[in-house]
Amino acid sequence: MLLVGIRLCQPVGQTRWFASKGVSHQLWFYASDIPKRKPYTPDYNPIRPPQKFLAFSQDDCQRLETFYQNWISNQTKKSKVPVNEDLLFNVDLPNMELHAAYWDAPTYEVRRGIWFDSQGRPLSAELTEELERFYSKLEFDSPEELQNDVCKLTKNYEEGNLVVFIDKKTAYILPDIDGGDLQLNLIRANIGSPLLLKGIKIVRSDLYHGSKNKADHKRNQLGKLSELISWEVADLFGINSSKAKESESQRENDILKREIETDYDNLGASHARDTNHLVLCVHGIGQTLGKKYEYVNFAHTINQLRTHMKKVYEESPHLKELNYQNGFKDWQSNCNVQVLPITWRHEIGFRTDATAKNAEDPSLPTLANITVNGVVGLRRLLGDVALDILLYSEPHYKQKIKTEVTRQINEMYHRFKKRTPGFGGKVHLIGHSLGSLILWDILSQQHKYKLDFDVSNFFCVGSPVGVFKLIQRSKIGNSEAKDMENLKRERPSCDCLYNLFHVCDPIAYRLEPLVDARMAQYEQRYLPHRTGESITSKMLELGGSLWKEKHDKSKKNVNKREVLDPEIASRLSDLNYTGRLDYSLPPGFLEVDFISAAKAHISYFEDMDIANFLLKEILSNHKKAEQIVVEKLQMETG
Known part of the structure; x- marks a missing residue:
């Protein structure tokens, strides 16, 4: 390195935080391709620095x-800043990290x-x-x-x-100056490409206008779990070519990248929406079927x-009218509902993929220790899906x-109230x-598991x-005097109970016959189609028209x-104001195979x-139905 005769900038005292000089506006970015940390993976190390921001x-x-300017002047002030859609994320200023505010998720560099x-990527902090x-x-x-425009950096950066400062807006970062004054003069004259000059050209942000997100065009094109089932099942059984497989880490990062880039509408104004309904959702089996990363899935x-x-x-217009009648000022643009996930599986301790010693009971083997080597793919599938039921x-x-x-659930409720001080609305639960x-x-045992x-x-x-x-020989509803002694009744503590299912879902069962056995002779109620965009509508277009024709004929001749x-x-109205509990999406494809059945079980939340x-x-403001009309099913003859 030829530094003889070259005057270097005098080193300046280091300080962890700084205020920018001469920047008229300030842009902030977050990485999307490589997480800094992943939950439940303590040994994770990034494979490389992030390249996509x-x-x-x-x-x-x-x-x-x-917040940043206030914090650097007084570091006792709040250092976590709510950001992104519905303020569902926080930026941790001391660590310059982005993380989800309500659930466990990967942490990204800010x-x-x-x-x-030259590619418009912000340099590291x-x-x-x-x-x-x-x-x-x-x-x-x-x-x-x-x-004195040549400055020696204190560390060997990538x-x-x-660094050579050319003017107020341009500089070059160099690995060395083995060309001496000639190389410097070429750089100062901005002659030759940065590659030929062995340097990286950088520009300052007050004159930078290339910050538009490259992921904008992907907005509202969310990845679906059901789309990944066919690939994952083939992968489990070794059908996919090994040459076509990416490394597990890279595949995981690609899924995480898609989630952070496309799941949230971060382009418009970000603020705390007025919320009058909090919906907490609890996952079950099937969430690890489409992707192996359960903390992302749900x-x-x-x-x-x-x-x-x-x-x-x-x-x-109908839904907006409901909020208008409820007196919400922002009824035209805000549904007033927030939906948040509850992910419990990782806290239980029994891992389907564990190979280390059993931490909870060291004297016991792990699942891997007792798993037979044959049909490994099928065993992995059953372990990921069915073991939770066991x-x-x-x-x-x-x-x-x-x-x-x-x-x-209680922790999430209080966290939401803390971040949404004005919330005093209703809370709803969804269990998949x-x-x-x-x-x-839990709702049937509130004396023990209190919400x-x-x-x-x-x-x-x-x-x-x-x-x-x-x-379990349990019926649903309040206890009655004529109940047999060997039967018990359970009633979950809620205002209204609903049971939603797809007729092709092998995991789903009806509830109404457990309220009264005579309900088995009546057809469940079907959900109305909203538009042609729903999964059920598309399925009917592809293969369900024949079922519809047959179903309509059956209803005409048989149903009463x-x-x-x-x-x-x-009894039913005591559980739901409509007098019905069971609601079904109609079947779509006539052929029901393993993959389509698996898709039916995990695709509910993809359906409009x-x-x-x-x-x-x-x-809706619930008003009990005066009478309940049902359709009776009879066996077809001939």
């Missing part, structure tokens, strides 16, 4: 900069956009701090200062360890549901799961698959509650509408009809 919205940038490379310290000492209008699923609810509301059937784990879910059974038992709020609506989705309660017996109606129904029932 997204800009925060203008509102978020202003909020971040305001950069304050002062200096950018550490390198930017050094550049700013030198930059603040230079007087670019002084001829003498131009002779970009280089020398959060991503609920992100889809939140997005669909907002879209349904935006396009529905866990919940064992008293030790059953109590542990209910205690953990109760704790998380095994999650509905867990919530059922810190009253539950308005409880939605069971793709639920096995029916078959579990049948096996009648008013439900008052005794049965009274489900989002529409949930939103309608949450926003």
Whole structure:
């Protein structure tokens, strides 16, 4: 390195935080391709520095900069800044990190956009701090200062360890100056490409206008779990070519990148929406089927549901009318509903992929120790999907799961109230698959698993509650004097109970016959189609028209509408104001195979009809039906 005769900038004192010099506006960015940390993976190390960065919205940038300037002047002030859609994320200023505010998720690096490379990527905070310290000492209008424009960085950065300032907006980072004054003169004259000059050209942000997110075009194109089932099942059974497989870490990062880039609407104004309905969703089995990363799965699923609810509301005059009648000032643009996930599985301790010693009971083997080597793919599939049901059937784990879910629900409720001080609305619960059974038992045992709020609506989705309660010889509803001694009744503590299912879902069972056995002769109620965008509508277009024709003919010749017996109606109305509990999406494809059945079980929250129904029932003022009309099913003859 030829530094002889070259005058270097005098080193300046280091300080962890700095205020920018001469920046008229301030851009902030977060990485999207490589997380800094991943939950439940303590040995994770990033494979490389992040290369893809997204800009925060203008509102978020202003909020971040305001908090940042206040914080560096007084570091006892608040250092976590709420950002992004519905303020669902926080930026931790001391660590310059982005993380989810309500659920466990990967943590991403945040950069304050002062200096950018030629591809528009903000430089790291550490390198930017050094550049700013030198930059603040230079007087670019002084001829003498131009002779002191070469500065030695204190660390050997990936970009280089020398910086040459050309003017107020441009600099070069160099690994060395083996060309001496000639190389410097070429750089100062801006002659030749940075590659030929062995340097990286960087520009300062007050003249940088290339911050538009490259992921904008992906907005509202959320990835679906059901789309990944075919690939994952083939992968489990070794059908996919090994040459076509990416490394597990890279595949995981790609999924995480898609989630952070497309799940949230971060382009517009970001602020805390008025919320009058909080919906907490508990996952069950099936969440690890489509992707092996359960901490992403359910959060991503609920992100889809939140997005669909907002879209349904935006396009529905009827739903807006409900909020208008409720007296909400922002009824034209805000559905007033927030949906958040509850993820409990990782806290239970029994891992399906564990190879290390059993931490909870060291004298016991792990699942891997007792797993037979044959049909490994099938065993992995059953371990990821079915094992949770076995866990919940064992008293030790059953109590542990209910205690953990109760704790998380209460914690989430209080965290939401703290971040939303004006919230005084209703709380609703959604349980998917095994999650509905867990919530059922919690709500039926409030003396033992106490929630810190009253539950308005409880939605069971793709639920096995029916078959579990049948096996347990339990009926649904309040106790009656004529009940047989060897039967018990359970009633979850909620205002209204719903049971939503797809007829192709092998995990789902009806509830109404457990209220009164005579309901088995009546057809469940079908959810109305909202638009042609729903999964059910698309399935009907592709293959369900034949079913529809057959179903219509069957209804015409066989089904008979009648008013439900008052005794049965009274029992059902005590559980739901409509007098019905069971609601079904109609079947689509005539052929039901393993993959389509698996898709049916995990695709509920991808369906716009489900989002529409949930939103309608949450926003409606419930008034009990005066009479309940049902359709009686009879066996076809001939």
